[in-house]
Amino acid sequence: MSISALQNARYTYKPKLPDCLSGSIEDITVESGAPTESISDFEQLRSIFKTTYGKPLITFVKGKGSNIKHELKVGVILSGGQAPGGHNVIAGLFDGLKKANPNSVLYGFNGGPSGLINNKTVILTQEIIDEYRNTGGFDMIGSGRTKIETAEQFASSLQTAKKLGLNAVVIIGGDDSNTNAALLAEYFLANGSTTQVIGCPKTIDGDLKNDYIETSFGFDTACKTYSELIGNLCRDANSSKKYWHFIKLMGRAASHIALECAFQTQPNICLISEEVEAKRMSLEKIVDQICASIVKRSENGDDFGIVLIPEGLVEFIPEIKKLIDELNDVIAEEEKSFATITNLIDQMYWLSSRIPESSYRVMQTLPPDIAKQFLMDRDPHGNVQVSRIETEKLLVGMVEKRLAAMKEKQLYSGKFTYQTHFFGYEGRCAFPTNFDADYCYSLGFSAFVLIASGLTGYISSVRNLIAPASEWLAGGVPLTMMMNLEHRHGSTKPVIKKALVDLNGNPYKTFVKNRETWAEKTCFLFPGAIQYYGPAEVCDQPTITLKLEYEK
């Protein structure tokens, strides 16, 4: 057997397009709005993006049509971490190109942006595209994390574009990759190249969104995959009436994934990093919150529950953030001295005279295995690898200690047993949901129309996503419109602003309204595995986050 039954069946799925893109190519009309501005730092951004700044918003409508049937050569890049639906973006782009002109050619750059820099390509044929329709993963052409940053890298990219005679490059990526797309668009134009650059909003983390990008692709599928597993654990805990499951969820800094999974499964606790930071909640305070639920539920006879923890949490806890910064500094300063010490007791002694007492005390409260994670495995820049800190075990350790203390004071008499989990890689390459399959295909098709219309420095945009696909709106948003200046890694750079969970937004507020009930009662939902066939209410729903953000 070389492919699975589901993969074979998914080949026959025809992704839905918005009405404005689904008719004849001649009927697609491109409408331009008024010039736009960036979200802040107007003057500086205008001077960085001299030729591409401030372009108008673009909307596609059904109409008399522009001429977008010329022959094109386009290259496409998958950039950064995998997200379900990437292959469908490429399929949508391919189908658009070929529908308009069968002589058009689509190149895939192998292994991410380095494929553009080093001119590593494959011509994407009908056969290759068909092999990957509606599948997960980025394995059609691979992905990579190289950034186009140096003058040489920009020059090589330009050379590749010239060599291949490219009309356009499409970069499918997250906020960083789309920032890169904006810089590349500007560089090409400023250096006399006609190669256009178009971005597409990808990331399971859900942090690439704004007024014009309602969601990034892959978020829907990843959240639903994690929610399947969380729901299964909810049912397991509720059946055996034992185990508190502490579940860390991928998602980098933002807590969008945790929040969406909370809506899908109604766990007892879901921590939101953005709230922890805003309220300056200490680790003790977080442990308070979890223990309050454990104690209350235990009094009700329910010694089990579910805790969701966003991956980035530790960096949002003020005293831990401070500790991490200080550790990064002192260890970088005396790297060699520190490297000679290998056991925790000696490392703690070494630190005692080097970090402030308050931080030293924080270190002391950490379970030893976790304390070690703060001191080991530094990244190439000498920093703590925050993603490798087992926050779920940190919290379990502290909760256990607290409950033991409460038991001594007869404030708690339950039985606390636990399991820890980390769900991340499991959700990045699932078969895209019907939503992601349709959304991605539409994004790819829309990218084609932007290219055929001669536009550059845009991100493909498909909106009105809570409506049926036929009613979706498609067009392009100037990348500079989503940018501001930020200080990152020691210098000020133009970047696309990352969207964290909005504490004034409807999703967060809805969560707050419910969470006290969830903390005490058993309100678990069991969403089950993603369904690709069957009733529409099971197969074709967008995320609850999207509904809460956009439903009137």
Added chain:
Amino acid sequence: MSISALQNARYTYKPKLPDCLSGSIEDITVESGAPTESISDFEQLRSIFKTTYGKPLITFVKGKGSNIKHELKVGVILSGGQAPGGHNVIAGLFDGLKKANPNSVLYGFNGGPSGLINNKTVILTQEIIDEYRNTGGFDMIGSGRTKIETAEQFASSLQTAKKLGLNAVVIIGGDDSNTNAALLAEYFLANGSTTQVIGCPKTIDGDLKNDYIETSFGFDTACKTYSELIGNLCRDANSSKKYWHFIKLMGRAASHIALECAFQTQPNICLISEEVEAKRMSLEKIVDQICASIVKRSENGDDFGIVLIPEGLVEFIPEIKKLIDELNDVIAEEEKSFATITNLIDQMYWLSSRIPESSYRVMQTLPPDIAKQFLMDRDPHGNVQVSRIETEKLLVGMVEKRLAAMKEKQLYSGKFTYQTHFFGYEGRCAFPTNFDADYCYSLGFSAFVLIASGLTGYISSVRNLIAPASEWLAGGVPLTMMMNLEHRHGSTKPVIKKALVDLNGNPYKTFVKNRETWAEKTCFLFPGAIQYYGPAEVCDQPTITLKLEYEK
């Protein structure tokens, strides 16, 4: 929202019954075979099961029908770990009872066998049953791990049966619970009670099977849930071209789950505990095997892969098994002395004069974090808690060390990065696949017919499972027919023989035929999430293990 869209949709699913059970109740005819024997220890088992030994095999056929329409009172128990489909067994039993006689009553015993001992019941109404049709979990009545062992427990169980006026008790459980069912059937009859006892074969581990029980329920759903996740990781690794994923899979001693997941996903390595034991493979030998694949793939440019590890592996590695036995002994002997020592270095010193040098050397080769797991967290009997040993991290640690040594000798020049996972609880409470939903419902209905036919000491049996459900065969197998005597926990007991992976069986042989190719090439399959709707080849397939075992 109080239930998920999928749960709501699954309520409308009508589980399929075999033809022999699906017509009118009057048409079900009960056929008896010749008397049977146990698999060994005939005389001893005959004397233990004086009144229930050696009953005939029972088959249901469509025919003129026996009178099975009388009013019945039945109690049902969910015993042990959760397995998808338990609710459907109860639904099938309920529907059978009510179809035959609307006045019949079904009691649920709460929280497992202790519900029978302590007479904790709920009357299962149509409303309750309907709330749980085709759902995962055991939350309808809960489960528990109490065994009916002492004279008092047997007497209390009998008292409950009398008090409720039960015609029968149905015990849904694994090999231990069904052994218990056999003993209870014998006890009831020997003590003048007419309460019959019927078992049903449950366990995700797949180790309750024999010539008459083709598979236990839940195995299908659990394997497919794990395979979804493994397939997603396969695709992720193949997309980013990095990470070796070391995945431990639940399943206790037997490697059935790992083997089925290997068929579903075609990983680079799948370890089979039964083979490790048979070939007396050392830990070093296992590490050899994994490293051979890593090195070969690295030479092909593929620094990524998937390794599946059955949960019970460590106990099948001869020197580790020996080590565990010796640790259990010496620590039990000097429990208090050992308890005062808390760090690994001192513990090792303590052990050095107490365990044989060969075992001491094995301890020394273990990564320190894993060595600690062998010494901590002993179970109530003072034994190492094998299920808590992180075998996936043990293997990663040893592989890393070996590769470093090979690198020094220039035998390996790749880049080894890894992730570890444990999939277990995630699969025990998934919505049952169509297969498990149908199989369980049929098992429950068949249990009703056995009861209505006045039989006791039987396990409900549904066979010919690779055929469409309409062609399934239903009946009952005398529990004593599946038994032998085994020495467990210090005494010789009658038990149902656990089915480990048969090294002469077709599934294992098929695996062996393929594994060399899988170890070197990338042959991953991506089965995706369990589908309940859509094409039959996606939704209605039994496990590959079943097909390999029974396909002609």
